[in-house]
Amino acid sequence: MKVLVRKTIGIMTVLMLFILAACSGTSTETGTESESGDNTEQASGTLSAKIGVVSYLTGAGAAYGEAITQGLKLAQEEINEQGEVNIELVIEDSAGEADQALSAAQKLMNDDEILAIIGPTLSTEFLAVAPEADLNGIPIIGTSTTVDGIPEIGDYVFRNAIPESLAIPAAMEKAVERTNAKKVALIYGNDDAVTKGGFEVMERTAKEMGLEIVATETFQKGQSDYNAQLTKIKNGNPDLVLASALYNEGAVIMDQARKMGIDVPFVGGNGFNSPQAIEIAGEAANGLIVGTPWFGESDDPKVVEFNEKYEAKFGKLPDQFAAQAYDALYIYADALKRAGEADRDVFRDALAETKDLEGLLGNFSFDEIGDVVMDVTVLEIKDGKFVEFE
Amino acid sequence: MLADIINPYFLQILSFILINILLAISVYVPLSSGQLSLGSAGFMGVGAYTSALLTIHFDIPLIIGILAGACVAGILGIIVGIPSLRLSGVYLAIATLGLGEVIRVIFVNWESLTKGSIGLTGIPQMGREILNFAKGFGFDPAMIGLKSNQFVYLVIVLILLLLVIATIWFVVRQQNSRVGRSLSSIQMDEKAAESMGINITYYKVLSFTQGAFLAGLAGALFAHVMGYISPSDFSYHRAVEILIFTVFGGSEVILGAVFGATFLTLVPEVLRFISDYRYIIYGIVLIILMAVRPQGIFDIHLLNRLKGLKRSKGGVR
Structure with a gap:
C-alpha cells in the first residue's frame, strides 16, 4: 500500500511539473506571437x-x-x-x-x-x-x-x-445540358468526409435530374489500382462519370479510365479542382468538369x-x-x-x-x-x- | 483567484492527457504478460462508437453508455483474444493491427449506423450533461465562483482523474497479487510457467481482455469529451501513438506508461510557439530516446535507484 501511495504522489508531482511547464510555455508564446503578428503602426x-x-x-x-x-x-x-x-x-x-x-x-x-x-x-x-x-x-x-x-x-x-451541394449540381447541370447524358456512373472515396459528402450530393442530384445510375463504386485513400471499379463502370456504358475524389486519387482514376477506353467526360467536386490534377494525369485530365468559385486563370483584374x-x-x-x-x-x-x-x-x-x-x-x-x-x-x-x- | 487558474484550455489538455494515460495502460497490461497488442485504437473506437450511438439514439444515461462501451470492447477482446493466443510477439502485433484496421473500415462502411467517414455529431458532452443535472438541483457554478465552461471542464478532469487513479490502483494491486505474478512468469517464460501449473490460456486472455476493456473505456470517455468522433480518430496512426506512449515511458513499469502518455501529449502543446517544427522535435526526442534508452525512460532499476535515493535523503525527489 505504501508503494502505491508513493507512486501516486510521484505521478502527481510529474503532472504538476508539466502543468507548470505548460503555463510558462504559453506565456512566452503569446509574447512571440504579438511580435510576429503585425508590425504596422497603430494609428x-x-x-x-x-x-x-x-x-x-x-x-x-x-x-x-x-x-x-x-x-x-x-x-x-x-x-x-x-x-x-x-x-x-x-x-x-x-x-x-x-x-x-x-x-x-x-x-x-x-x-x-x-x-x-x-x-x-x-x-x-x-x-x-x-x-x-x-x-x-x-x-x-x-x-x-x-x-x-x-x-x-x-x-x-x-x-x-x-459547399458541395452548390458546386456539384451546377457542374452536373451544365455537363448534362451539353452531353445530353442519360446514364451516369458514380465513383467516390468512402473514407474521407469531403468525398463522401460530395457523393451524397451527386447521388441526390442525379436522382432529381432523372438520370439513370448504372454503377456506384467506391475506393479508399491512397489506392493506386482502380481497374476493378473502372471495369464495372465501363460495362455500364455511362454517358458521364461522376467522380467524388480528391485530386491525387482523382487524377489517377482518370488516367486509368482513359487507358481503359472510357472517354466520356468526368464531373468532379471541389477537391478535384486543382492544377495538380493536370500535372498528374496529363492528357487524360482533359474532359474533367468541376464547379468552383475559384478560376485562377480568369482575366478579372482582381x-x-x-x-x-x-x-x-x-x-x-x-x-x-x-x-x-x-x-x-x-x-x-x-x-x-x-x-x-x-x-x-x-x-x-x-x-x-x-x-x-x-x-x-x-x-x-x-x-x-x-x-x-x-x-x-x-x-x-x-x-x-x-x-x-x- | 481560483477562477483565474482554472482555464478551459489547460483543463482540455489535462483531460486528453488522462485519456491517453488510460490508453497507455491498455497497452501496458497485455504487455505485462508478454503480449504486444496494437489493437488499442480499434478497441477504443468500439468503445467510443458504442457509447456514442447508445446515448444519441436511446437517450440512456452517460455512465451506462460509457460502461457499455467498455464492456463491448472487453467482450470483443475475449472473442479476439482466444484465437490470437496461438500467436505471439510480432505476429500478434500484426494480427491486432489488422483487427484495428478492420474495425475502422467497418465504421467507414456501415453508413446507416455510423454515418461513414463524416462521423457522429451531437454526442452528449460529459461535463455539460453533469452541469444540466446539477442545475436541476438548483446548483449554479457561480456559487463556487466559476463560469459555466470552467465548471464543465473541471468536472471532466475530476472524473477522468478519479478513473485514472482507480485504474492505476487496480493494476498495481493486481501486479502484486497471484494474478500479477502469473502474468509476469508468463512474460518471462511461457513453457516454464505452464510446467509450474499456471493456466496460461486463462491469464493471457485475462490480460488481453483487460487491455481491450481499458481501451474501450478510454474511447467512450474520448467520445463524450470531444462531442464528435469520426473513423479517422481511430486509425493506424492512433495505434502507433498509443504504443509509443508506453514504449517511451518504459514498458516494464506502470509509471512508464503514465509518464510517456503525459510527456508525449504535452510536448506538442508546449511547443506550439514553434508550430512548424514541433513534430520534428517530437520525432527527434523519440529517436534519441530509442538510441540511448531502448527500454524507455523508467525501468525497474531506475525506480529502485529513486527509491534508494528517497530513503537516504529523506524523501527528496
Whole structure:
C-alpha cells in the first residue's frame, strides 16, 4: 500500500511539473506571437482586432494549411495598409487531428481578446470545434469545409467555402445540358468526409435530374489500382462519370479510365479542382468538369492582381484554398467595419448581415443560417488547361 | 483567484492527457504478460462508437453508455483474444493491427449506423450533461465562483482523474497479487510457467481482455469529451501513438506508461510557439530516446535507484 501511495504522489508531482511547464510555455508564446503578428503602426482611431486561426500546418495535408495561412497573411497585409481596421492573426496548428484542433481552438477561445476564429481546415476538425465555439459565443468561419450541415451547427458558425451541394449540381447541370447524358456512373472515396459528402450530393442530384445510375463504386485513400471499379463502370456504358475524389486519387482514376477506353467526360467536386490534377494525369485530365468559385486563370483584374501579389510574396501561384481564406479575412474586416467595435456579439450580427461583398471569388452574401450565397463558375479541362465551360 | 487558474484550455489538455494515460495502460497490461497488442485504437473506437450511438439514439444515461462501451470492447477482446493466443510477439502485433484496421473500415462502411467517414455529431458532452443535472438541483457554478465552461471542464478532469487513479490502483494491486505474478512468469517464460501449473490460456486472455476493456473505456470517455468522433480518430496512426506512449515511458513499469502518455501529449502543446517544427522535435526526442534508452525512460532499476535515493535523503525527489 505504501508503494502505491508513493507512486501516486510521484505521478502527481510529474503532472504538476508539466502543468507548470505548460503555463510558462504559453506565456512566452503569446509574447512571440504579438511580435510576429503585425508590425504596422497603430494609428489612432483604427479599430483593431485579434483573429484566431486554426490550420492544418504539419502532417500529410500541410499544403492546404499553408495555402490558407498564406492567403490570410496577404489579406491581412492589405487590410492593415488600408488603415480602417487593424487585424492581428494568431495562428495555431491542428496537425489535421480533431482533438488537436479542439485544443488549439480552446486555447484561442480562452483568450478574451480573440474576436473570432477562422478554420480549422478539415471538415472532420471543424465539426469538432464549431459546436464549442458556438457555445462560447465566438464567431467561426470555415474557409475549406464543404460538407453538408456546417452552418447549421449554430448561430455563430459561418462558412465561405462553396459547399458541395452548390458546386456539384451546377457542374452536373451544365455537363448534362451539353452531353445530353442519360446514364451516369458514380465513383467516390468512402473514407474521407469531403468525398463522401460530395457523393451524397451527386447521388441526390442525379436522382432529381432523372438520370439513370448504372454503377456506384467506391475506393479508399491512397489506392493506386482502380481497374476493378473502372471495369464495372465501363460495362455500364455511362454517358458521364461522376467522380467524388480528391485530386491525387482523382487524377489517377482518370488516367486509368482513359487507358481503359472510357472517354466520356468526368464531373468532379471541389477537391478535384486543382492544377495538380493536370500535372498528374496529363492528357487524360482533359474532359474533367468541376464547379468552383475559384478560376485562377480568369482575366478579372482582381484575380490577376491577387495572383501577381501572391506569387511575388510566396513564390508560387495561389490555389482555391488561398483565395477562399483571403476572401474570408476580407469578409471579417468588412463586418468589423460595420460593427464599429470589437465585440463578439455585435461582430456576429454584422457578419450575418454581410451582403453583396465583392471578393476574389465574386459577389458574396450569407444566407439566413450563415451559408454561402454565390454564383458558381463551371470549369473544364481542355488541352491541358482549365477553361470556362461553355 | 481560483477562477483565474482554472482555464478551459489547460483543463482540455489535462483531460486528453488522462485519456491517453488510460490508453497507455491498455497497452501496458497485455504487455505485462508478454503480449504486444496494437489493437488499442480499434478497441477504443468500439468503445467510443458504442457509447456514442447508445446515448444519441436511446437517450440512456452517460455512465451506462460509457460502461457499455467498455464492456463491448472487453467482450470483443475475449472473442479476439482466444484465437490470437496461438500467436505471439510480432505476429500478434500484426494480427491486432489488422483487427484495428478492420474495425475502422467497418465504421467507414456501415453508413446507416455510423454515418461513414463524416462521423457522429451531437454526442452528449460529459461535463455539460453533469452541469444540466446539477442545475436541476438548483446548483449554479457561480456559487463556487466559476463560469459555466470552467465548471464543465473541471468536472471532466475530476472524473477522468478519479478513473485514472482507480485504474492505476487496480493494476498495481493486481501486479502484486497471484494474478500479477502469473502474468509476469508468463512474460518471462511461457513453457516454464505452464510446467509450474499456471493456466496460461486463462491469464493471457485475462490480460488481453483487460487491455481491450481499458481501451474501450478510454474511447467512450474520448467520445463524450470531444462531442464528435469520426473513423479517422481511430486509425493506424492512433495505434502507433498509443504504443509509443508506453514504449517511451518504459514498458516494464506502470509509471512508464503514465509518464510517456503525459510527456508525449504535452510536448506538442508546449511547443506550439514553434508550430512548424514541433513534430520534428517530437520525432527527434523519440529517436534519441530509442538510441540511448531502448527500454524507455523508467525501468525497474531506475525506480529502485529513486527509491534508494528517497530513503537516504529523506524523501527528496
